[in-house]
Amino acid sequence: MVVRVTVNGRAEVLDLDARTTLLAALRDQLRLTGTKEGCDRGECGACTVLLDGRPALACLVLAAATDGRAVTTIEGLAGAGGALHPVQQAFVDHDALQCGFCTPGQIMSAVACIEAGKASTDASIREWMSGNLCRCAAYPQIRAAIAAAADRR
Protein backbone atom coordinates (compact mmCIF):
# COMPACT_ATOMS: atom_id res chain seq x y z
CA MET A 1 0.00 0.00 0.00
CA VAL A 2 1.06 3.59 -0.58
CA VAL A 3 1.52 5.99 2.33
CA ARG A 4 2.21 9.70 2.00
CA VAL A 5 3.90 11.06 5.08
CA THR A 6 6.03 14.09 5.85
CA VAL A 7 9.29 13.12 7.53
CA ASN A 8 11.55 15.86 8.86
CA GLY A 9 9.79 18.34 6.57
CA ARG A 10 10.16 16.22 3.42
CA ALA A 11 7.19 14.69 1.65
CA GLU A 12 7.80 10.96 1.34
CA VAL A 13 5.84 8.37 -0.60
CA LEU A 14 6.25 4.89 0.85
CA ASP A 15 5.14 1.65 -0.73
CA LEU A 16 4.86 -0.87 2.07
CA ASP A 17 3.21 -3.90 3.58
CA ALA A 18 0.37 -2.97 5.93
CA ARG A 19 2.21 -4.72 8.77
CA THR A 20 5.17 -2.32 8.61
CA THR A 21 5.64 -0.25 11.74
CA LEU A 22 6.68 3.37 11.51
CA LEU A 23 9.95 2.30 13.13
CA ALA A 24 10.69 -0.22 10.37
CA ALA A 25 9.67 2.26 7.66
CA LEU A 26 11.98 4.93 9.05
CA ARG A 27 14.96 2.66 9.49
CA ASP A 28 14.66 0.21 6.61
CA GLN A 29 12.98 2.23 3.88
CA LEU A 30 14.02 5.79 4.56
CA ARG A 31 17.38 4.76 6.04
CA LEU A 32 16.86 7.09 8.96
CA THR A 33 18.64 4.87 11.45
CA GLY A 34 18.89 7.47 14.19
CA THR A 35 15.61 6.16 15.61
CA LYS A 36 16.57 3.01 17.50
CA GLU A 37 14.81 -0.30 17.94
CA GLY A 38 15.08 -1.32 21.58
CA CYS A 39 12.33 -3.54 22.99
CA ASP A 40 9.97 -3.24 19.99
CA ARG A 41 7.03 -3.43 22.41
CA GLY A 42 6.53 0.08 23.72
CA GLU A 43 8.40 -0.28 26.97
CA CYS A 44 11.83 1.31 26.50
CA GLY A 45 11.31 4.57 24.58
CA ALA A 46 14.35 4.11 22.28
CA CYS A 47 12.13 4.62 19.20
CA THR A 48 10.47 7.84 20.39
CA VAL A 49 9.71 10.28 17.56
CA LEU A 50 7.36 13.22 17.25
CA LEU A 51 4.11 12.52 15.42
CA ASP A 52 2.33 15.77 14.58
CA GLY A 53 4.50 17.34 17.26
CA ARG A 54 3.59 14.89 20.03
CA PRO A 55 5.83 12.13 21.35
CA ALA A 56 5.04 8.69 19.94
CA LEU A 57 6.64 5.26 20.05
CA ALA A 58 7.42 4.38 16.44
CA CYS A 59 7.37 0.65 17.23
CA LEU A 60 3.66 0.84 18.16
CA VAL A 61 2.54 2.89 15.16
CA LEU A 62 1.62 1.23 11.91
CA ALA A 63 3.30 3.20 9.14
CA ALA A 64 -0.01 3.07 7.27
CA ALA A 65 -1.62 5.08 10.06
CA THR A 66 0.79 7.98 9.47
CA ASP A 67 -0.67 8.80 6.05
CA GLY A 68 -1.07 12.57 5.87
CA ARG A 69 0.78 13.13 9.12
CA ALA A 70 4.13 14.68 10.03
CA VAL A 71 6.98 12.77 11.68
CA THR A 72 10.07 14.31 13.22
CA THR A 73 13.04 12.06 14.01
CA ILE A 74 16.38 12.82 15.63
CA GLU A 75 17.75 13.54 12.13
CA GLY A 76 15.24 16.36 11.78
CA LEU A 77 16.32 18.34 14.83
CA ALA A 78 19.61 19.87 13.71
CA GLY A 79 19.56 23.31 12.15
CA ALA A 80 21.18 24.68 9.02
CA GLY A 81 24.67 23.40 8.38
CA GLY A 82 24.28 20.67 10.97
CA ALA A 83 24.12 23.01 13.96
CA LEU A 84 22.96 20.95 16.92
CA HIS A 85 19.49 21.49 18.36
CA PRO A 86 19.73 23.10 21.83
CA VAL A 87 18.65 19.83 23.47
CA GLN A 88 21.29 17.87 21.53
CA GLN A 89 23.90 20.44 22.58
CA ALA A 90 22.77 20.20 26.20
CA PHE A 91 23.18 16.41 26.11
CA VAL A 92 26.75 16.89 24.84
CA ASP A 93 27.50 19.59 27.42
CA HIS A 94 26.16 17.49 30.32
CA ASP A 95 27.64 14.18 29.20
CA ALA A 96 24.09 12.82 29.26
CA LEU A 97 24.92 9.48 27.68
CA GLN A 98 27.32 6.63 27.84
CA CYS A 99 26.69 4.05 25.11
CA GLY A 100 24.28 6.37 23.29
CA PHE A 101 21.76 3.80 22.13
CA CYS A 102 18.82 5.31 23.99
CA THR A 103 19.93 8.89 23.30
CA PRO A 104 17.86 9.66 20.18
CA GLY A 105 14.71 8.56 22.01
CA GLN A 106 15.75 10.45 25.15
CA ILE A 107 16.30 13.62 23.12
CA MET A 108 12.97 13.36 21.29
CA SER A 109 11.16 12.89 24.62
CA ALA A 110 13.17 15.76 26.10
CA VAL A 111 12.17 18.07 23.24
CA ALA A 112 8.53 17.16 23.87
CA CYS A 113 8.98 17.58 27.62
CA ILE A 114 10.30 21.12 27.22
CA GLU A 115 7.65 21.93 24.61
CA ALA A 116 4.91 20.74 27.00
CA GLY A 117 6.27 22.98 29.76
CA LYS A 118 7.07 19.98 31.96
CA ALA A 119 10.78 20.73 32.45
CA SER A 120 10.33 23.18 35.31
CA THR A 121 11.15 20.81 38.17
CA ASP A 122 13.32 17.76 38.60
CA ALA A 123 10.28 15.68 39.65
CA SER A 124 8.34 16.73 36.59
CA ILE A 125 11.25 15.91 34.25
CA ARG A 126 11.65 12.58 36.00
CA GLU A 127 8.00 11.68 35.47
CA TRP A 128 7.88 12.90 31.88
CA MET A 129 11.02 10.95 30.97
CA SER A 130 9.98 7.76 32.75
CA GLY A 131 9.12 6.01 29.49
CA ASN A 132 12.73 6.29 28.27
CA LEU A 133 15.03 3.70 29.77
CA CYS A 134 18.81 4.17 29.92
CA ARG A 135 20.63 0.99 30.88
CA CYS A 136 23.84 2.95 31.38
CA ALA A 137 21.83 4.91 33.97
CA ALA A 138 22.80 8.38 32.79
CA TYR A 139 19.57 9.64 34.33
CA PRO A 140 21.04 12.45 36.51
CA GLN A 141 22.94 13.89 33.56
CA ILE A 142 19.90 13.53 31.29
CA ARG A 143 17.75 15.47 33.77
CA ALA A 144 20.44 18.13 34.11
CA ALA A 145 20.68 18.49 30.33
CA ILE A 146 16.93 18.89 30.00
CA ALA A 147 16.74 21.44 32.80
CA ALA A 148 19.59 23.43 31.21
CA ALA A 149 18.05 23.33 27.75
CA ALA A 150 14.69 24.45 29.18
CA ASP A 151 16.37 27.33 31.04
CA ARG A 152 18.08 28.57 27.89
CA ARG A 153 14.85 28.62 25.98
Place this chain on the structure above:
Amino acid sequence: MRPFEYRRVTTAAEAIGLASERRDAMYLAGGTELVNWLKQGIVAPALIIDVSPCALGGIAMDGDTLSVGGLASLAAVAEHPEVRPRVPALAEAIEQAASPAIRSMGTIAGNLLQRTRCPYFRSAGPCNRRDPGSGCSAGAGDQRAAAILGASPGCVATHPSDLAVVLTVLEAELVVHGEAGRRSLTVESLYPAMADPAVEHTLIRGELITGVRVPLGRAASQTRFVKIRDRASFDFALVAAAGYLIVEDGVIADARLAFGGVAARPWRARTAEAQLIGRRPVPDTVAQAVASELAGAMILPGARFKPQLMVRAATKVLL
Protein backbone atom coordinates in the same frame (compact mmCIF):
# COMPACT_ATOMS: atom_id res chain seq x y z
CA MET B 1 2.59 -10.49 12.46
CA ARG B 2 0.06 -12.32 10.33
CA PRO B 3 -0.98 -10.50 7.14
CA PHE B 4 -4.05 -8.31 7.38
CA GLU B 5 -5.97 -5.89 5.22
CA TYR B 6 -5.77 -2.30 6.44
CA ARG B 7 -8.57 0.20 5.90
CA ARG B 8 -8.83 3.78 7.11
CA VAL B 9 -12.22 5.26 7.82
CA THR B 10 -13.28 8.81 8.55
CA THR B 11 -16.69 8.28 10.13
CA ALA B 12 -18.08 5.97 12.79
CA ALA B 13 -20.82 4.89 10.36
CA GLU B 14 -18.22 3.75 7.85
CA ALA B 15 -16.32 1.87 10.57
CA ILE B 16 -19.43 0.10 11.85
CA GLY B 17 -20.54 -0.77 8.32
CA LEU B 18 -17.21 -2.43 7.58
CA ALA B 19 -17.01 -4.20 10.94
CA SER B 20 -20.51 -5.58 10.69
CA GLU B 21 -19.76 -7.15 7.32
CA ARG B 22 -16.60 -8.78 8.55
CA ARG B 23 -16.45 -11.01 11.60
CA ASP B 24 -12.65 -11.05 11.45
CA ALA B 25 -12.15 -7.29 11.84
CA MET B 26 -10.70 -5.23 14.66
CA TYR B 27 -10.67 -1.50 15.24
CA LEU B 28 -7.34 0.32 15.56
CA ALA B 29 -7.09 3.68 17.34
CA GLY B 30 -3.93 4.66 19.26
CA GLY B 31 -2.35 1.27 18.61
CA THR B 32 -0.51 1.05 21.91
CA GLU B 33 -2.22 -2.24 22.75
CA LEU B 34 -3.29 -3.71 19.45
CA VAL B 35 0.07 -3.39 17.66
CA ASN B 36 1.75 -5.34 20.45
CA TRP B 37 -0.89 -8.06 20.34
CA LEU B 38 -0.53 -8.26 16.54
CA LYS B 39 3.24 -8.65 16.84
CA GLN B 40 2.92 -11.40 19.41
CA GLY B 41 0.15 -13.21 17.56
CA ILE B 42 -2.20 -12.77 20.53
CA VAL B 43 -4.74 -11.42 18.05
CA ALA B 44 -4.74 -12.03 14.30
CA PRO B 45 -7.59 -10.12 12.61
CA ALA B 46 -7.88 -10.36 8.84
CA LEU B 47 -9.02 -6.73 8.66
CA ILE B 48 -7.80 -3.74 10.64
CA ILE B 49 -10.17 -0.79 10.57
CA ASP B 50 -8.19 2.32 11.50
CA VAL B 51 -10.69 4.67 13.11
CA SER B 52 -8.10 7.26 14.11
CA PRO B 53 -9.04 9.68 11.28
CA CYS B 54 -12.64 9.91 12.60
CA ALA B 55 -13.56 13.24 14.21
CA LEU B 56 -14.29 11.74 17.64
CA GLY B 57 -11.71 13.55 19.74
CA GLY B 58 -13.75 16.45 21.09
CA ILE B 59 -13.71 17.45 24.75
CA ALA B 60 -16.48 19.78 25.97
CA MET B 61 -18.26 20.90 29.11
CA ASP B 62 -21.87 20.54 28.20
CA GLY B 63 -23.98 21.92 31.06
CA ASP B 64 -23.68 19.42 33.87
CA THR B 65 -21.73 16.87 31.82
CA LEU B 66 -18.16 16.53 30.61
CA SER B 67 -18.29 14.98 27.14
CA VAL B 68 -15.18 13.32 25.81
CA GLY B 69 -14.95 11.78 22.36
CA GLY B 70 -13.87 8.15 22.34
CA LEU B 71 -10.79 9.03 20.29
CA ALA B 72 -9.63 11.89 22.52
CA SER B 73 -6.08 11.09 23.58
CA LEU B 74 -5.37 10.54 27.26
CA ALA B 75 -2.99 13.50 27.14
CA ALA B 76 -5.59 15.81 25.60
CA VAL B 77 -8.10 15.01 28.35
CA ALA B 78 -5.61 15.53 31.17
CA GLU B 79 -4.36 18.78 29.64
CA HIS B 80 -7.80 20.25 28.92
CA PRO B 81 -8.05 23.50 30.92
CA GLU B 82 -11.45 22.63 32.39
CA VAL B 83 -10.84 18.97 33.23
CA ARG B 84 -8.41 19.38 36.13
CA PRO B 85 -10.41 22.05 38.00
CA ARG B 86 -13.71 20.24 37.58
CA VAL B 87 -12.74 16.55 37.62
CA PRO B 88 -9.31 16.46 39.28
CA ALA B 89 -9.26 12.68 39.81
CA LEU B 90 -9.65 12.14 36.07
CA ALA B 91 -6.58 14.25 35.26
CA GLU B 92 -4.59 12.61 38.06
CA ALA B 93 -5.45 9.07 37.01
CA ILE B 94 -4.45 9.81 33.42
CA GLU B 95 -1.18 11.43 34.45
CA GLN B 96 -0.25 8.29 36.36
CA ALA B 97 -1.09 6.06 33.40
CA ALA B 98 1.78 4.83 31.24
CA SER B 99 4.35 7.30 29.86
CA PRO B 100 3.84 10.65 28.08
CA ALA B 101 4.34 9.09 24.65
CA ILE B 102 1.74 6.41 25.33
CA ARG B 103 -0.63 9.00 26.82
CA SER B 104 -0.26 11.05 23.62
CA MET B 105 -1.02 8.02 21.45
CA GLY B 106 -3.61 6.18 23.52
CA THR B 107 -7.28 7.08 23.41
CA ILE B 108 -9.91 7.19 26.13
CA ALA B 109 -11.92 4.37 24.57
CA GLY B 110 -8.81 2.28 23.95
CA ASN B 111 -7.69 2.71 27.53
CA LEU B 112 -10.97 1.26 28.78
CA LEU B 113 -10.63 -1.64 26.34
CA GLN B 114 -7.16 -2.70 27.40
CA ARG B 115 -6.87 -6.44 27.81
CA THR B 116 -7.13 -7.83 31.30
CA ARG B 117 -3.71 -9.32 31.87
CA CYS B 118 -1.03 -10.41 34.30
CA PRO B 119 2.71 -10.79 33.60
CA TYR B 120 2.08 -14.26 32.13
CA PHE B 121 -0.28 -12.96 29.43
CA ARG B 122 2.69 -12.12 27.21
CA SER B 123 4.95 -14.95 28.30
CA ALA B 124 5.54 -18.20 26.43
CA GLY B 125 3.92 -20.34 29.15
CA PRO B 126 0.29 -21.36 29.63
CA CYS B 127 -2.30 -18.57 29.94
CA ASN B 128 -6.05 -19.14 29.84
CA ARG B 129 -6.64 -15.54 28.84
CA ARG B 130 -4.25 -15.56 25.90
CA ASP B 131 -4.87 -19.14 24.92
CA PRO B 132 -8.12 -20.46 26.46
CA GLY B 133 -7.76 -23.89 28.00
CA SER B 134 -3.95 -23.80 28.16
CA GLY B 135 -3.85 -23.32 31.95
CA CYS B 136 -2.78 -20.59 34.33
CA SER B 137 0.89 -19.90 35.08
CA ALA B 138 0.12 -17.55 37.98
CA GLY B 139 -1.23 -20.41 40.11
CA ALA B 140 2.30 -21.60 40.87
CA GLY B 141 4.17 -18.47 39.85
CA ASP B 142 4.44 -14.73 40.51
CA GLN B 143 1.18 -13.66 42.12
CA ARG B 144 2.02 -10.07 42.96
CA ALA B 145 -0.33 -8.79 40.27
CA ALA B 146 -3.09 -11.29 41.04
CA ALA B 147 -6.74 -10.43 41.50
CA ILE B 148 -8.23 -11.16 44.92
CA LEU B 149 -11.87 -10.29 44.27
CA GLY B 150 -14.19 -12.00 41.83
CA ALA B 151 -11.42 -13.97 40.12
CA SER B 152 -12.36 -16.99 38.08
CA PRO B 153 -10.65 -20.31 38.87
CA GLY B 154 -8.84 -20.22 35.55
CA CYS B 155 -7.48 -16.68 35.64
CA VAL B 156 -6.37 -14.20 38.29
CA ALA B 157 -5.45 -11.35 35.93
CA THR B 158 -6.47 -7.78 36.73
CA HIS B 159 -7.81 -5.04 34.50
CA PRO B 160 -5.07 -2.45 34.06
CA SER B 161 -7.06 0.76 33.52
CA ASP B 162 -6.75 3.44 36.22
CA LEU B 163 -9.13 5.60 34.24
CA ALA B 164 -11.84 2.92 34.49
CA VAL B 165 -11.59 3.00 38.29
CA VAL B 166 -12.17 6.76 38.38
CA LEU B 167 -14.95 6.63 35.77
CA THR B 168 -16.66 3.87 37.77
CA VAL B 169 -16.79 6.05 40.87
CA LEU B 170 -17.97 9.01 38.80
CA GLU B 171 -20.75 6.80 37.36
CA ALA B 172 -19.73 7.87 33.87
CA GLU B 173 -21.63 6.68 30.84
CA LEU B 174 -20.29 5.38 27.55
CA VAL B 175 -21.93 6.21 24.26
CA VAL B 176 -21.52 3.39 21.76
CA HIS B 177 -22.56 3.15 18.15
CA GLY B 178 -23.22 -0.11 16.39
CA GLU B 179 -25.27 -1.74 13.69
CA ALA B 180 -28.42 -1.35 15.79
CA GLY B 181 -27.79 2.36 16.33
CA ARG B 182 -26.73 4.27 19.41
CA ARG B 183 -26.94 3.09 22.98
CA SER B 184 -25.37 4.03 26.25
CA LEU B 185 -24.09 1.98 29.13
CA THR B 186 -22.25 2.69 32.37
CA VAL B 187 -18.50 2.19 32.48
CA GLU B 188 -19.13 -0.46 35.13
CA SER B 189 -21.28 -2.49 32.78
CA LEU B 190 -18.62 -2.42 30.06
CA TYR B 191 -16.92 -5.22 31.99
CA PRO B 192 -18.35 -8.71 32.57
CA ALA B 193 -19.90 -9.01 36.03
CA MET B 194 -18.35 -12.45 36.51
CA ALA B 195 -14.69 -12.82 35.58
CA ASP B 196 -14.27 -15.06 32.57
CA PRO B 197 -10.94 -15.28 30.75
CA ALA B 198 -12.78 -15.69 27.45
CA VAL B 199 -14.77 -12.46 27.79
CA GLU B 200 -13.07 -9.05 27.81
CA HIS B 201 -16.05 -6.70 27.58
CA THR B 202 -19.77 -6.56 27.00
CA LEU B 203 -19.75 -4.69 23.67
CA ILE B 204 -21.54 -6.33 20.77
CA ARG B 205 -19.48 -7.16 17.68
CA GLY B 206 -18.90 -4.03 15.62
CA GLU B 207 -19.80 -1.57 18.37
CA LEU B 208 -17.53 1.45 18.71
CA ILE B 209 -17.20 3.57 21.86
CA THR B 210 -17.77 7.05 20.45
CA GLY B 211 -17.90 9.01 23.68
CA VAL B 212 -17.71 9.14 27.46
CA ARG B 213 -20.06 11.31 29.49
CA VAL B 214 -19.01 12.28 33.00
CA PRO B 215 -21.61 13.88 35.30
CA LEU B 216 -20.19 17.10 36.76
CA GLY B 217 -21.71 16.77 40.21
CA ARG B 218 -20.27 16.51 43.66
CA ALA B 219 -18.56 13.23 42.81
CA ALA B 220 -16.63 14.88 39.97
CA SER B 221 -15.17 17.63 42.12
CA GLN B 222 -14.62 15.58 45.30
CA THR B 223 -13.40 12.18 44.11
CA ARG B 224 -9.78 11.51 44.87
CA PHE B 225 -7.52 8.92 43.25
CA VAL B 226 -4.47 7.09 44.50
CA LYS B 227 -2.31 4.52 42.74
CA ILE B 228 0.20 2.27 44.46
CA ARG B 229 2.74 0.50 42.27
CA ASP B 230 6.19 -1.05 42.41
CA ARG B 231 7.83 1.68 40.33
CA ALA B 232 7.28 5.39 40.88
CA SER B 233 6.15 5.85 37.30
CA PHE B 234 5.22 3.94 34.12
CA ASP B 235 3.82 0.89 35.90
CA PHE B 236 0.47 -0.78 36.47
CA ALA B 237 -1.23 -0.44 39.84
CA LEU B 238 -0.76 -3.05 42.54
CA VAL B 239 -3.77 -1.35 44.08
CA ALA B 240 -5.55 1.81 42.94
CA ALA B 241 -8.48 3.46 44.66
CA ALA B 242 -10.90 6.25 43.83
CA GLY B 243 -13.63 7.56 46.07
CA TYR B 244 -15.16 10.30 48.16
CA LEU B 245 -17.19 10.81 51.31
CA ILE B 246 -19.90 13.30 52.14
CA VAL B 247 -19.90 13.97 55.88
CA GLU B 248 -22.87 15.60 57.60
CA ASP B 249 -23.03 16.29 61.35
CA GLY B 250 -19.92 14.23 61.93
CA VAL B 251 -21.16 11.07 60.22
CA ILE B 252 -20.79 9.75 56.69
CA ALA B 253 -23.91 10.58 54.69
CA ASP B 254 -22.74 9.33 51.31
CA ALA B 255 -19.76 7.34 50.04
CA ARG B 256 -18.42 5.97 46.82
CA LEU B 257 -15.39 3.75 46.50
CA ALA B 258 -13.81 1.66 43.75
CA PHE B 259 -10.54 -0.24 43.43
CA GLY B 260 -8.19 -1.15 40.63
CA GLY B 261 -5.55 -3.86 40.61
CA VAL B 262 -7.69 -6.29 42.62
CA ALA B 263 -10.09 -7.80 40.07
CA ALA B 264 -10.59 -8.53 36.38
CA ARG B 265 -12.62 -5.31 36.28
CA PRO B 266 -12.71 -1.97 38.06
CA TRP B 267 -14.19 -3.04 41.40
CA ARG B 268 -16.96 -0.85 42.79
CA ALA B 269 -16.91 -1.56 46.52
CA ARG B 270 -20.62 -1.42 47.19
CA THR B 271 -20.46 -3.52 50.36
CA ALA B 272 -17.86 -1.16 51.79
CA GLU B 273 -19.88 1.88 50.73
CA ALA B 274 -22.94 0.59 52.59
CA GLN B 275 -20.83 -0.07 55.68
CA LEU B 276 -19.50 3.50 55.67
CA ILE B 277 -22.88 5.24 55.76
CA GLY B 278 -23.92 6.54 59.17
CA ARG B 279 -20.51 6.02 60.75
CA ARG B 280 -17.78 8.43 61.79
CA PRO B 281 -15.14 9.24 59.17
CA VAL B 282 -12.15 7.73 61.00
CA PRO B 283 -9.51 5.18 59.90
CA ASP B 284 -11.17 2.29 61.78
CA THR B 285 -14.40 2.85 59.90
CA VAL B 286 -12.59 2.61 56.56
CA ALA B 287 -10.60 -0.45 57.61
CA GLN B 288 -13.76 -2.26 58.70
CA ALA B 289 -15.61 -1.27 55.54
CA VAL B 290 -12.80 -2.59 53.32
CA ALA B 291 -12.67 -5.78 55.41
CA SER B 292 -16.37 -6.32 54.75
CA GLU B 293 -15.77 -5.87 51.01
CA LEU B 294 -13.12 -8.57 51.23
CA ALA B 295 -15.40 -11.12 52.92
CA GLY B 296 -15.51 -13.27 49.78
CA ALA B 297 -11.94 -12.62 48.64
CA MET B 298 -9.80 -15.46 47.33
CA ILE B 299 -6.23 -14.46 47.98
CA LEU B 300 -3.27 -16.32 46.53
CA PRO B 301 -0.22 -16.44 48.81
CA GLY B 302 1.72 -13.95 46.69
CA ALA B 303 -1.04 -11.35 46.93
CA ARG B 304 -1.58 -11.41 50.69
CA PHE B 305 -0.31 -7.84 50.98
CA LYS B 306 -3.20 -6.48 48.94
CA PRO B 307 -5.93 -6.18 51.62
CA GLN B 308 -3.68 -3.96 53.74
CA LEU B 309 -2.79 -1.91 50.68
CA MET B 310 -6.51 -1.54 49.88
CA VAL B 311 -7.19 -0.23 53.38
CA ARG B 312 -4.38 2.30 53.05
CA ALA B 313 -5.43 3.38 49.58
CA ALA B 314 -9.08 3.72 50.66
CA THR B 315 -8.06 5.71 53.74
CA LYS B 316 -6.05 8.05 51.54
CA VAL B 317 -8.88 8.79 49.13
CA LEU B 318 -11.70 8.91 51.70
CA LEU B 319 -10.28 10.69 54.74
